[in-house]
Amino acid sequence: MLNRTVQFQSTLARPVEISGIGVHSGRYVETTIHPAPVHHGIIFHRTDLIDSNHIIPATVDHAVPHQLCTRIQNCDGIGVNTIEHFMAAFHGMGIDNLLIEVDGPEMPILDGSSTLITDLLTQAGLQEQSEVKQVFVMVDDVEIDLGNGRHARLSPHDQLELNVSIDFEDQLIGKQSLSYSHNKGTFRSKLANARTFCMLKDVETMRTNGLARGGSLDNAVVVHEGAILNDEGLRSDDEFVRHKTLDCLGDLYLLGMAIRAKLTTSCPGHALSTKLLQAVMARPDCFVIENKAEVSKPQAGTLTYPETAVAAHS
Numbered sequence: 001m002l003n004r005t006v007q008f009q010s011t012l013a014r015p016v017e018i019s020g021i022g023v024h025s026g027r028y029v030e031t032t033i034h035p036a037p038v039h040h041g042i043i044f045h046r047t048d049l050i051d052s053n054h055i056i057p058a059t060v061d062h063a064v065p066h067q068l069c070t071r072i073q074n075c076d077g078i079g080v081n082t083i084e085h086f087m088a089a090f091h092g093m094g095i096d097n098l099l100i101e102v103d104g105p106e107m108p109i110l111d112g113s114s115t116l117i118t119d120l121l122t123q124a125g126l127q128e129q130s131e132v133k134q135v136f137v138m139v140d141d142v143e144i145d146l147g148n149g150r151h152a153r154l155s156p157h158d159q160l161e162l163n164v165s166i167d168f169e170d171q172l173i174g175k176q177s178l179s180y181s182h183n184k185g186t187f188r189s190k191l192a193n194a195r196t197f198c199m200l201k202d203v204e205t206m207r208t209n210g211l212a213r214g215g216s217l218d219n220a221v222v223v224h225e226g227a228i229l230n231d232e233g234l235r236s237d238d239e240f241v242r243h244k245t246l247d248c249l250g251d252l253y254l255l256g257m258a259i260r261a262k263l264t265t266s267c268p269g270h271a272l273s274t275k276l277l278q279a280v281m282a283r284p285d286c287f288v289i290e291n292k293a294e295v296s297k298p299q300a301g302t303l304t305y306p307e308t309a310v311a312a313h314s
């Protein structure tokens with residue numbers, strides 16, 4: 001058994017403001033990420049909806065399987081789309097408690113990666129809190145197979161590790177795989193700047209279906225017949241699998257706490273991740289929660305927050 005040092009929960013030292021357009025809605029949204037108290041978790045708040053139930057916790061039981069993004073919604077059907085690159089940054093930096101205000105139905109896409117989010121969170125600084133971190137520990141395998149090579153397994157491991165492989169028809173991407181061991185600083189150095197990507201032929205289909213309205217070469221790598229349409233090229237040769245790993249890290253954080261397990265997945269996607277996590281939660285014998293707290297969560301809307309924010313508007 002490894003000798004583990006006790007880790008405490010953390011939140012932000014001050015709020016962070018980020019704004020920009022949603023990749024699918026094309027709508028300009030403003031968000032503020034606020035510090036939150038211990039055992040609060042990650043909770044989204046739709047500030048454009050005054051008279052309805054506008055609180056949406058970022059947990060598996062609020063996740064809705066979706067092909068193109070990660071969507072959470074509450075029992076009244078109020079939700080937020082495209083939370084994954086924010087969730088990846090929160091998970092990557094080990095932040096436990098946050099309240100994210102957003103004035104629209106989709107989080108901003110920014111440059112298609114988690115770089116700006118990670119930079120602003122780092123600039124704001126983290127605040128260690130008084131309670132020990134809860135940890136989701138797998139003790140048995142759970143796997144799911146959606147066919148066509150789409151497979152995911154979460155299994156016991158002594159730290160968080162993600163083994164991700166992708167296989168795309170376009171020769172520019174082809175087969176790529178990445179083994180990522182999650183440690184302090186590894187998210188920022190290995191995953192944070194990997195951008196989302198799409199095929200040019202799929203952009204047409206998405207637009208016909210009312211999606212990707214905000215999509216452009218400023219917020220996605222666009223691939224067409226073995227070439228990249230973005231002038232600046234790739235940020236790394238394996239940027240594609242790095243981005244898929246970033247997405248997986250973000251989706252895993254819907255478990256609501258730090259995780260000790262190994263994810264092995266091929267052809268990952270948000271629907272596959274969501275279904276895997278739902279399968280895990282349906283098998284309470286396959287995991288334990290370390291340092292489990294028996295507390296009721298505070299009401300997000302009743303909290304007060306510091307005023308001075310770190311801000312970026314794109």
Ligand SMILES: [Zn+2]
Nearest residue numbers: 084196243247
């Ligand atoms: Zn993504």
